[in-house]
Amino acid sequence: AQSVTQLDSQVPVFEEAPVELRCNYSSSVSVYLFWYVQYPNQGLQLLLKYLSGSTLVKGINGFEAEFNKSQTSFHLRKPSVHISDTAEYFCARLQGGSEKLVFGKGTKLTVNP
Amino acid sequence: DAGVIQSPRHEVTEMGQEVTLRCKPISGHDYLFWYRQTMMRGLELLIYFNNNVPIDDSGMPEDRFSAKMPNASFSTLKIQPSEPRDSAVYFCASSMGRSQPQHFGDGTRLSIL
Secondary structure, eight states, X not given: OOOEEOSOSEEEEETTOOEXXXXXEOOOSSOOEEEEEEOTTSOEEEEXXXXXXXXXXXXXXXXXXXXXXXXXXXXXXXXXXOGGGOEEEEEEEEOTTSOOEEEOOOEEEXXXX | OOOOEEEOSEEEEOTTOOEEEEEEOOTTOXXXXXXXXXXXXXXXXXXXXXXXXXXXXXXXXXXXEEEEEEETTEEEEEESSOOGGXXXXXXXXXXXXXXXXXXXXXXXXXXXX
């Protein structure tokens, strides 16, 4: 089955530091990838998506991700984080041939002052 | 624009009772999804519809769960009878077209005592 692996369950960082949240996916012919953010007691909000085209994808709130086919990775990055970025981040992919989203287990980002 | 609207936001009920969760997708979206989120299993797709027709219900746990979409602007997820292990946050999401990002509601936090 096609899968998504988020390597870190928790990432603590200091405010204004850079951050990278890692995501790897199982290889397939075509892949559609997404990053979502979930703030406490809220639903998931789309940060960015990769469907095709440029491998560097820019999203909302200053986040970006790079699609790397050779390493089957789609890591999320932000050069300088804010306290307000504290949330849980989910990497997801569409299951081939369907609209089913398969999620990673999530990474809790905590930004400390 | 209104996003995906779910009701109720919280539900506490006793084991054995019937539970009905409701969802109004974003107008114009032709896909609707029901997810369940738990600490143990993360985010799981239960079922999804396209143009009001169920396409994939392989994630529905058992016969106690049923979902309907009588029209393009309304869907229900029903659990009868409910059990404590059904306690979770249930999310509804909708999307417009194939391979497009899914937009999530704020979820229903369900507690079965």
